[in-house]
Amino acid sequence: MAIGIGLVGTGTVGGGCIDIIQQHRESFKQHFGIDIELKRVCSLSVDEARARGLEGIFTKDYRDIVNDPGIDIVIELIGGTTVARNIVCEALAAGKNVVTANKALMATHGKEVMELAGTMKKELFFEASVGGGIPIIDPLKHSLIANRISTVMGIVNGTTNYMLTRMSEDGLDYDTALREAQDRGFAEANPTADVDGLDAAAKIAILASIAFNTRITIDDVYAEGIRSIAPLDLEAARDMGYCVKLLAIAHRKEDGIDVRVHPTMLPLTHPLASVNGVFNAIYVVGDSVGETMFFGEGAGAGPAASAVMGDVLECARHLQAGIAPLVGCTCTDTVPLVAMEGLHTKYYIRFAVADRAGVLAAMANVFADHEVSVHSVMQRGTKGEGGKVDLVYVTHTACEASVRAALSDIVKLENVVCAEPSLIRVEG
């Protein structure tokens, strides 16, 4: 008998899932012996269902799905952490297996829902919550488990990667790049979740939890967006052999897990450096495997539906074989987090300063006082309006707290700094 599927949320990704089921159901039977049947769809509006001839299995109440004894797997695609949380929890409690694309839910209430799934001995899959169609959660939970992972680092937000690519390659400023991304449907009218790094923060919380076997929530992630990135910084980066990417970073350090999202300078030779436009990629380093990278389309109906339906088919395969979940929550350890102030990395800092004698010396003294060792300092461009010039510093590895203290003191110097300095952390 076919495995019954209930779908909650018939938007872009839900539509993609319906397409896949309608087009490939026979292929799944033939090639994998997996038979799935879409038994019910839930949405706030009947129009989408009607357009696809699914009116007969349409409902506005998700409880009709959760309580349907013919449904084995519930797909949750409405997003958010309120109603979605109820759907996922009620479905699990009712003995359903769940597949979700909900990054916010997993990064906020991951512990609760994974534990509930464990108690109920049901599957809870969420491949689509990170990186769209890119298989990354499954490889971390299966193929790569012989490794001790030291780094998971990715471009996991296509909107900002598109904007940074346009700013870097074509010299657009932030506002123009954002407007273009909005016009092309890559950015929301309210772009906060993307441009302030919150979307990426949820995703790295999920990846880091799996890679390091310790629960990390979105609130644990330091997040800084791309609003203050100027074309001048992208230009300076390129001249130094770097690009600027909004990276979601998680490192295992001696004293704990360091997890953060911020614009990052990356050498052009790094595998992530050539990931442009709306593409996503996740770079993983393990003690045996060395460097690996998983690349693909991070958003859109097709890619996300590919991940959702991959999970659905795997779940259906398990159900048909009559087996209990093989991998549940893997957060078996409690590893401390490294506070942002304790971060040690290299820094790019650009100051707009008064172009006069003594400025360089005054700044150098402050850096020295805070034990921030400067690797290079360069003047960019020619003297601008009002006798200002841009000074670009790159530090040696330094402590975040010291760099912040130095910046704070430099800004206070009399008649030196003319605008908020621009700070970009450097990887590799």
Add this chain to the structure above:
Amino acid sequence: MAIGIGLVGTGTVGGGCIDIIQQHRESFKQHFGIDIELKRVCSLSVDEARARGLEGIFTKDYRDIVNDPGIDIVIELIGGTTVARNIVCEALAAGKNVVTANKALMATHGKEVMELAGTMKKELFFEASVGGGIPIIDPLKHSLIANRISTVMGIVNGTTNYMLTRMSEDGLDYDTALREAQDRGFAEANPTADVDGLDAAAKIAILASIAFNTRITIDDVYAEGIRSIAPLDLEAARDMGYCVKLLAIAHRKEDGIDVRVHPTMLPLTHPLASVNGVFNAIYVVGDSVGETMFFGEGAGAGPAASAVMGDVLECARHLQAGIAPLVGCTCTDTVPLVAMEGLHTKYYIRFAVADRAGVLAAMANVFADHEVSVHSVMQRGTKGEGGKVDLVYVTHTACEASVRAALSDIVKLENVVCAEPSLIRVEG
């Protein structure tokens, strides 16, 4: 009770596996609840085992492993298709599960061993046979199965990719690049398997079989190596915005599967174009997921052992859960192959020709006679020795048979072509 492991072959990869088991056994128990124990190692020489304190579980006879009732999983790492085939078949017949890194075995006797595993209801895993540590077989058998795959294409031989990178970036010729690769341990003393594309052919046979649900063996794969690639071709490619890679290619076309290995011109914007040095990457296109790519280290003790041990742990997980194999052979269809003569693609062709009037016209006539439409023709460099110049043609999409016929006729023209033409197919 721990899952018993028997390891046959204690060379580079086998040593990597022993390292992983010795270093991470406790971690596997703690994080995944998987307990594996290395019960016996087989090798022709006791030295390796002695060096690792494994003398007590050493044997020279693989039958001691195959017949040991305490062993659940046999790891075959000796390679080749003779003894290795016996080991794999005897192990399966004796009710053991098997993990192998053996591309030649899988690409030659894949049907036999997969069917035997199916009959015996035992696992046969082979992630390490393609792409070293890169998870690719598992994603194709799990995460990506909601897709109809149209293309699997990869850089799956690190030796030739290293050589081509050095030739392209630093102007080395083929012989110098090969010697350097040999000196650095990237190429064998007899480099045939690598430079003639045979290693890559075995790997694409394996990937295509999975991606297209049809059995493809190494003998089905057209293979052409990199021996005839000249620095001049790499230079011309770069000037046109292309790079040259030894690609293993499998496309699903209307009339069947097109599977081949040859040097290929690829636009510099293609995700595979920035995969340099000994790195490998496999690019997969599916109808839902769109473009994806899996990147990493394609060879070496660590990466290959990561893949082998990932398989071992997955197999052990299944055994501990008491479940039968979930995915066996997926070659459910019989899809015809497209003969190489019927291939339609674009071609780069370089001729060393006599620098005299009428040459261009004579060649143009031959191309026209064979209905090969020329996109561009360019003279490279200045007149060389003996009044020769290089003419670089790029065709529109043309039929392989027509292009070969045209080349054959052009070579026969009197006093025109001075050396064997250089032909490179163009993708994208």
